[in-house]
Amino acid sequence: MDSFTAIEEQINGVLGPMGLIIIAGVLGLMLVAITVVLMLRQPEDPLDKLKRNATGSGKAAEKQAQKLRQTGQNAQLQKFAKFLEPEDVNELSAKQLQLRQAGYATRDAVRIFYFAQFSLGLLGLLAGVIYVNFLGGGEGMTTQKTMMWTIGPGAIGYYLPKYWVTRRVGARQEEITQGFPDALDMMLVCVEAGQSLDQCIVRVAKELRASYRALSEEFEVVAYEMKAGKDKINVLNDMGERCGVQDVSSFVTVLVQSAAFGTSISDALRVYAAEMRDKRVMRAEEAANKLPTKMTLATMMLTVPPLLIILVGPSVHGITELGSMTGPGGN
Secondary structure, three states, X not given: OHHHHHHHHHHHHHHOOOHHHHHHHHHHHHHHHHHHHHHHXXXXXXXHHXXXXXXXXXXXXHHHHHHHHOOOOOHHHHHOHHHHOOOOHHHHHHHHHHHHHOOOOOOOHHHHHHHHHHHHHHHHHHHHHHHHHOOOOOOOOOHHHHHHHHHHHHHHHHHHHHHHHHHHHHHHHHHHHHHHHHHHHHHHHHHHOOOOHHHHHXXXXXXXXXXXXXXXXXXXXXHHHHHOOOOHHHHHHHHHHHHOXXXXXXXXXXXXXXXXXXXXXXXXXXXXXXXXXXXXXXXHHHHHHHHHHXXXXXXXXXXXXXXXXXXXXXXXXXXXXXHHHOOOOOO
Protein backbone atom coordinates (compact mmCIF):
# COMPACT_ATOMS: atom_id res chain seq x y z
CA MET A 1 0.00 0.00 0.00
CA ASP A 2 2.83 2.40 0.75
CA SER A 3 4.35 1.82 -2.68
CA PHE A 4 0.96 2.35 -4.34
CA THR A 5 0.46 5.56 -2.37
CA ALA A 6 3.90 6.79 -3.38
CA ILE A 7 3.21 6.05 -7.05
CA GLU A 8 -0.14 7.83 -6.79
CA GLU A 9 1.51 10.87 -5.23
CA GLN A 10 4.11 10.97 -8.00
CA ILE A 11 1.41 10.76 -10.67
CA ASN A 12 -0.61 13.51 -8.98
CA GLY A 13 2.48 15.65 -8.74
CA VAL A 14 3.09 15.37 -12.50
CA LEU A 15 -0.46 15.27 -13.92
CA GLY A 16 -2.48 16.86 -11.14
CA PRO A 17 -5.34 15.43 -9.05
CA MET A 18 -6.89 13.78 -12.13
CA GLY A 19 -3.72 11.88 -12.99
CA LEU A 20 -5.11 8.36 -12.56
CA ILE A 21 -8.19 9.19 -14.62
CA ILE A 22 -6.00 10.66 -17.37
CA ILE A 23 -3.82 7.55 -17.50
CA ALA A 24 -6.88 5.29 -17.59
CA GLY A 25 -8.37 7.37 -20.42
CA VAL A 26 -5.14 7.30 -22.45
CA LEU A 27 -4.86 3.54 -21.99
CA GLY A 28 -8.50 3.14 -23.09
CA LEU A 29 -7.88 5.21 -26.22
CA MET A 30 -4.77 3.17 -27.00
CA LEU A 31 -6.73 -0.08 -26.65
CA VAL A 32 -9.46 1.25 -28.94
CA ALA A 33 -6.87 2.32 -31.54
CA ILE A 34 -5.13 -1.07 -31.38
CA THR A 35 -8.47 -2.86 -31.77
CA VAL A 36 -9.37 -0.75 -34.81
CA VAL A 37 -5.97 -1.42 -36.44
CA LEU A 38 -6.25 -5.16 -35.81
CA MET A 39 -9.76 -5.28 -37.28
CA LEU A 40 -8.64 -3.36 -40.35
CA ARG A 41 -5.76 -5.79 -40.86
CA GLN A 42 -7.93 -8.84 -40.28
CA PRO A 43 -7.05 -11.48 -42.88
CA GLU A 44 -9.64 -12.82 -45.24
CA ASP A 45 -11.63 -15.80 -44.07
CA PRO A 46 -10.26 -18.98 -45.76
CA LEU A 47 -13.80 -20.23 -46.37
CA ASP A 48 -14.68 -17.05 -48.21
CA LYS A 49 -11.50 -17.38 -50.25
CA LEU A 50 -12.35 -20.97 -51.18
CA LYS A 51 -15.88 -19.99 -52.16
CA ARG A 52 -14.55 -17.19 -54.35
CA ASN A 53 -12.04 -19.49 -56.05
CA ALA A 54 -14.64 -22.23 -56.51
CA THR A 55 -17.00 -20.06 -58.54
CA GLY A 56 -16.83 -20.96 -62.22
CA SER A 57 -16.93 -18.84 -65.30
CA GLY A 58 -20.67 -19.48 -65.62
CA LYS A 59 -21.29 -17.19 -62.65
CA ALA A 60 -19.27 -14.29 -64.00
CA ALA A 61 -22.38 -12.33 -64.99
CA GLU A 62 -23.94 -12.87 -61.59
CA LYS A 63 -20.78 -11.71 -59.86
CA GLN A 64 -20.66 -8.63 -62.05
CA ALA A 65 -24.28 -7.82 -61.26
CA GLN A 66 -23.62 -8.32 -57.55
CA LYS A 67 -20.62 -6.02 -57.80
CA LEU A 68 -22.74 -3.36 -59.46
CA ARG A 69 -25.44 -3.69 -56.80
CA GLN A 70 -22.86 -3.24 -54.06
CA THR A 71 -21.41 -0.10 -55.61
CA GLY A 72 -21.36 2.78 -53.16
CA GLN A 73 -20.76 0.73 -50.02
CA ASN A 74 -17.70 1.37 -47.93
CA ALA A 75 -15.68 -1.81 -47.44
CA GLN A 76 -14.00 -0.47 -44.30
CA LEU A 77 -17.33 0.39 -42.67
CA GLN A 78 -18.66 -3.02 -43.66
CA LYS A 79 -16.16 -4.62 -41.26
CA PHE A 80 -17.60 -2.58 -38.38
CA ALA A 81 -21.25 -3.08 -39.36
CA LYS A 82 -21.89 -5.01 -36.16
CA PHE A 83 -20.68 -2.07 -34.04
CA LEU A 84 -22.00 0.78 -36.20
CA GLU A 85 -25.57 -0.46 -36.70
CA PRO A 86 -28.26 -1.11 -34.07
CA GLU A 87 -29.09 -4.77 -33.61
CA ASP A 88 -32.77 -3.95 -33.12
CA VAL A 89 -34.49 -3.98 -36.52
CA ASN A 90 -37.06 -1.36 -35.50
CA GLU A 91 -34.38 1.02 -34.24
CA LEU A 92 -32.36 0.51 -37.43
CA SER A 93 -35.41 1.18 -39.61
CA ALA A 94 -36.28 4.32 -37.64
CA LYS A 95 -32.73 5.67 -38.01
CA GLN A 96 -32.70 4.89 -41.74
CA LEU A 97 -36.01 6.72 -42.15
CA GLN A 98 -34.73 9.74 -40.22
CA LEU A 99 -31.57 9.92 -42.32
CA ARG A 100 -33.62 9.47 -45.48
CA GLN A 101 -35.83 12.38 -44.43
CA ALA A 102 -32.66 14.42 -43.94
CA GLY A 103 -31.56 13.66 -47.51
CA TYR A 104 -28.98 10.94 -46.79
CA ALA A 105 -30.12 7.94 -48.81
CA THR A 106 -26.88 5.98 -49.23
CA ARG A 107 -26.53 2.45 -47.93
CA ASP A 108 -23.83 3.47 -45.46
CA ALA A 109 -25.77 6.43 -44.04
CA VAL A 110 -26.51 4.75 -40.69
CA ARG A 111 -22.95 3.52 -40.31
CA ILE A 112 -21.50 6.91 -41.18
CA PHE A 113 -23.83 8.56 -38.67
CA TYR A 114 -22.78 6.34 -35.78
CA PHE A 115 -19.14 6.51 -36.85
CA ALA A 116 -19.36 10.31 -36.81
CA GLN A 117 -20.85 10.20 -33.31
CA PHE A 118 -18.13 7.86 -32.07
CA SER A 119 -15.21 9.71 -33.67
CA LEU A 120 -16.39 13.21 -32.74
CA GLY A 121 -17.05 12.08 -29.17
CA LEU A 122 -13.51 10.68 -28.85
CA LEU A 123 -11.97 13.78 -30.45
CA GLY A 124 -13.91 16.06 -28.12
CA LEU A 125 -12.88 14.03 -25.08
CA LEU A 126 -9.25 14.07 -26.19
CA ALA A 127 -9.42 17.85 -26.76
CA GLY A 128 -10.89 18.35 -23.29
CA VAL A 129 -8.15 16.25 -21.65
CA ILE A 130 -5.42 18.13 -23.52
CA TYR A 131 -6.91 21.53 -22.67
CA VAL A 132 -7.40 20.81 -18.97
CA ASN A 133 -4.18 18.95 -18.23
CA PHE A 134 -1.57 20.02 -20.77
CA LEU A 135 -2.51 23.55 -21.82
CA GLY A 136 -3.05 24.90 -18.32
CA GLY A 137 -6.79 25.30 -18.63
CA GLY A 138 -7.50 23.34 -15.47
CA GLU A 139 -5.45 25.47 -13.10
CA GLY A 140 -7.52 26.70 -10.18
CA MET A 141 -10.60 24.73 -11.19
CA THR A 142 -12.64 22.63 -8.84
CA THR A 143 -13.09 18.93 -9.47
CA GLN A 144 -16.60 19.50 -10.80
CA LYS A 145 -15.47 22.13 -13.31
CA THR A 146 -12.51 19.96 -14.32
CA MET A 147 -14.83 17.05 -15.09
CA MET A 148 -17.19 19.36 -16.96
CA TRP A 149 -14.43 20.81 -19.15
CA THR A 150 -13.03 17.33 -19.75
CA ILE A 151 -16.22 15.44 -20.57
CA GLY A 152 -18.21 18.38 -21.99
CA PRO A 153 -16.44 18.59 -25.40
CA GLY A 154 -16.86 14.83 -25.82
CA ALA A 155 -20.59 15.07 -25.13
CA ILE A 156 -20.92 17.99 -27.55
CA GLY A 157 -19.08 16.05 -30.25
CA TYR A 158 -21.27 13.00 -29.65
CA TYR A 159 -24.57 14.89 -29.96
CA LEU A 160 -23.43 17.16 -32.80
CA PRO A 161 -24.37 14.70 -35.62
CA LYS A 162 -27.81 14.16 -34.08
CA TYR A 163 -28.38 17.92 -33.91
CA TRP A 164 -27.22 18.32 -37.51
CA VAL A 165 -29.54 15.57 -38.78
CA THR A 166 -32.49 17.05 -36.87
CA ARG A 167 -31.86 20.47 -38.40
CA ARG A 168 -31.54 18.93 -41.85
CA VAL A 169 -34.84 17.09 -41.47
CA GLY A 170 -36.62 20.30 -40.48
CA ALA A 171 -35.10 22.32 -43.32
CA ARG A 172 -35.88 19.63 -45.90
CA GLN A 173 -39.48 19.25 -44.75
CA GLU A 174 -39.90 23.03 -44.88
CA GLU A 175 -38.59 23.06 -48.45
CA ILE A 176 -40.97 20.28 -49.46
CA THR A 177 -43.89 22.10 -47.84
CA GLN A 178 -43.07 25.34 -49.66
CA GLY A 179 -42.72 23.70 -53.07
CA PHE A 180 -45.57 21.22 -52.92
CA PRO A 181 -48.36 23.60 -54.12
CA ASP A 182 -46.30 24.48 -57.21
CA ALA A 183 -45.70 20.78 -57.85
CA LEU A 184 -49.44 20.09 -57.69
CA ASP A 185 -50.17 22.89 -60.15
CA MET A 186 -47.60 21.44 -62.57
CA MET A 187 -49.05 17.95 -62.17
CA LEU A 188 -52.55 19.28 -62.86
CA VAL A 189 -51.38 21.01 -66.05
CA CYS A 190 -49.59 17.85 -67.23
CA VAL A 191 -52.56 15.58 -66.49
CA GLU A 192 -55.00 17.91 -68.23
CA ALA A 193 -52.63 18.03 -71.21
CA GLY A 194 -53.11 14.29 -71.66
CA GLN A 195 -50.06 12.84 -69.91
CA SER A 196 -50.27 9.86 -67.60
CA LEU A 197 -49.44 10.07 -63.92
CA ASP A 198 -46.02 8.46 -64.47
CA GLN A 199 -45.12 10.93 -67.21
CA CYS A 200 -46.27 13.97 -65.25
CA ILE A 201 -44.23 12.86 -62.21
CA VAL A 202 -41.10 12.65 -64.38
CA ARG A 203 -41.81 16.08 -65.88
CA VAL A 204 -42.50 17.69 -62.50
CA ALA A 205 -39.29 16.21 -61.05
CA LYS A 206 -37.34 17.72 -63.94
CA GLU A 207 -38.96 21.15 -63.66
CA LEU A 208 -38.60 21.42 -59.87
CA ARG A 209 -34.89 20.55 -59.71
CA ALA A 210 -33.77 24.18 -59.97
CA SER A 211 -36.13 25.59 -57.32
CA TYR A 212 -37.04 22.77 -54.90
CA ARG A 213 -34.35 20.12 -55.12
CA ALA A 214 -35.56 18.01 -52.19
CA LEU A 215 -39.06 17.64 -53.63
CA SER A 216 -37.60 16.94 -57.07
CA GLU A 217 -35.50 14.09 -55.63
CA GLU A 218 -38.57 12.54 -54.01
CA PHE A 219 -40.49 12.63 -57.30
CA GLU A 220 -37.49 11.10 -59.09
CA VAL A 221 -37.44 8.21 -56.62
CA VAL A 222 -41.16 7.68 -57.25
CA ALA A 223 -40.59 7.69 -61.03
CA TYR A 224 -37.72 5.19 -60.82
CA GLU A 225 -39.68 2.85 -58.57
CA MET A 226 -42.67 2.94 -60.92
CA LYS A 227 -40.41 2.19 -63.88
CA ALA A 228 -38.97 -0.75 -61.95
CA GLY A 229 -42.46 -2.25 -61.71
CA LYS A 230 -43.24 -1.60 -58.07
CA ASP A 231 -46.90 -1.27 -57.14
CA LYS A 232 -48.07 2.32 -57.57
CA ILE A 233 -49.93 2.46 -54.26
CA ASN A 234 -46.90 1.20 -52.33
CA VAL A 235 -44.68 3.70 -54.13
CA LEU A 236 -46.93 6.60 -53.19
CA ASN A 237 -47.24 5.43 -49.58
CA ASP A 238 -43.45 5.15 -49.35
CA MET A 239 -43.14 8.70 -50.66
CA GLY A 240 -45.48 10.01 -47.96
CA GLU A 241 -43.50 8.18 -45.29
CA ARG A 242 -40.12 9.37 -46.61
CA CYS A 243 -41.13 13.03 -46.81
CA GLY A 244 -42.66 13.15 -43.33
CA VAL A 245 -44.91 16.08 -44.39
CA GLN A 246 -48.63 16.03 -43.67
CA ASP A 247 -49.52 17.67 -47.00
CA VAL A 248 -47.72 14.95 -48.97
CA SER A 249 -49.35 12.19 -46.90
CA SER A 250 -52.78 13.69 -47.57
CA PHE A 251 -51.97 13.96 -51.28
CA VAL A 252 -50.97 10.29 -51.35
CA THR A 253 -54.27 9.39 -49.66
CA VAL A 254 -56.19 11.40 -52.27
CA LEU A 255 -54.45 9.60 -55.17
CA VAL A 256 -54.92 6.18 -53.59
CA GLN A 257 -58.62 6.80 -53.00
CA SER A 258 -59.02 8.20 -56.51
CA ALA A 259 -57.46 5.04 -57.97
CA ALA A 260 -59.54 2.80 -55.69
CA PHE A 261 -62.89 4.41 -56.52
CA GLY A 262 -62.12 5.06 -60.18
CA THR A 263 -62.63 8.81 -60.08
CA SER A 264 -60.81 11.27 -62.32
CA ILE A 265 -57.27 12.07 -61.20
CA SER A 266 -57.47 15.53 -62.76
CA ASP A 267 -60.54 16.42 -60.67
CA ALA A 268 -58.83 15.22 -57.50
CA LEU A 269 -55.67 17.16 -58.35
CA ARG A 270 -57.67 20.30 -59.14
CA VAL A 271 -59.47 20.27 -55.79
CA TYR A 272 -56.37 19.39 -53.78
CA ALA A 273 -54.17 21.93 -55.61
CA ALA A 274 -56.67 24.68 -54.79
CA GLU A 275 -56.66 23.59 -51.17
CA MET A 276 -52.84 23.64 -51.06
CA ARG A 277 -52.78 27.16 -52.54
CA ASP A 278 -55.22 28.30 -49.85
CA LYS A 279 -53.06 26.71 -47.17
CA ARG A 280 -49.98 28.48 -48.51
CA VAL A 281 -51.79 31.81 -48.38
CA MET A 282 -52.89 31.05 -44.83
CA ARG A 283 -49.31 30.23 -43.80
CA ALA A 284 -48.10 33.49 -45.33
CA GLU A 285 -50.81 35.44 -43.48
CA GLU A 286 -49.92 33.68 -40.24
CA ALA A 287 -46.25 34.59 -40.66
CA ALA A 288 -47.22 38.19 -41.44
CA ASN A 289 -49.42 38.40 -38.34
CA LYS A 290 -46.54 37.18 -36.17
CA LEU A 291 -44.25 39.97 -37.33
CA PRO A 292 -45.64 42.76 -35.10
CA THR A 293 -45.22 40.60 -32.00
CA LYS A 294 -41.68 39.65 -32.96
CA MET A 295 -40.76 43.24 -33.79
CA THR A 296 -42.10 44.68 -30.52
CA LEU A 297 -39.05 43.78 -28.44
CA ALA A 298 -36.61 44.91 -31.14
CA THR A 299 -38.53 48.16 -31.57
CA MET A 300 -38.45 48.85 -27.85
CA MET A 301 -34.72 48.09 -27.59
CA LEU A 302 -33.77 50.21 -30.59
CA THR A 303 -36.24 53.07 -30.18
CA VAL A 304 -36.87 53.69 -26.48
CA PRO A 305 -33.23 54.17 -25.32
CA PRO A 306 -32.38 56.78 -28.01
CA LEU A 307 -35.70 58.52 -27.33
CA LEU A 308 -34.94 58.69 -23.60
CA ILE A 309 -31.47 60.03 -24.32
CA ILE A 310 -32.89 62.74 -26.58
CA LEU A 311 -35.63 63.75 -24.12
CA VAL A 312 -33.88 63.34 -20.78
CA GLY A 313 -30.31 64.09 -21.88
CA PRO A 314 -30.62 67.91 -21.98
CA SER A 315 -32.36 67.97 -18.60
CA VAL A 316 -29.65 65.81 -17.00
CA HIS A 317 -26.96 68.01 -18.54
CA GLY A 318 -28.66 71.17 -17.24
CA ILE A 319 -29.05 69.73 -13.73
CA THR A 320 -25.37 68.70 -13.75
CA GLU A 321 -24.24 72.20 -14.72
CA LEU A 322 -26.55 73.78 -12.14
CA GLY A 323 -25.15 71.52 -9.46
CA SER A 324 -21.56 72.44 -10.37
CA MET A 325 -22.45 76.16 -10.27
CA THR A 326 -24.13 75.99 -6.85
CA GLY A 327 -21.50 73.73 -5.34
CA PRO A 328 -18.69 74.70 -2.95
CA GLY A 329 -16.58 76.02 -5.82
CA GLY A 330 -19.46 77.99 -7.47
CA ASN A 331 -20.25 81.71 -7.15
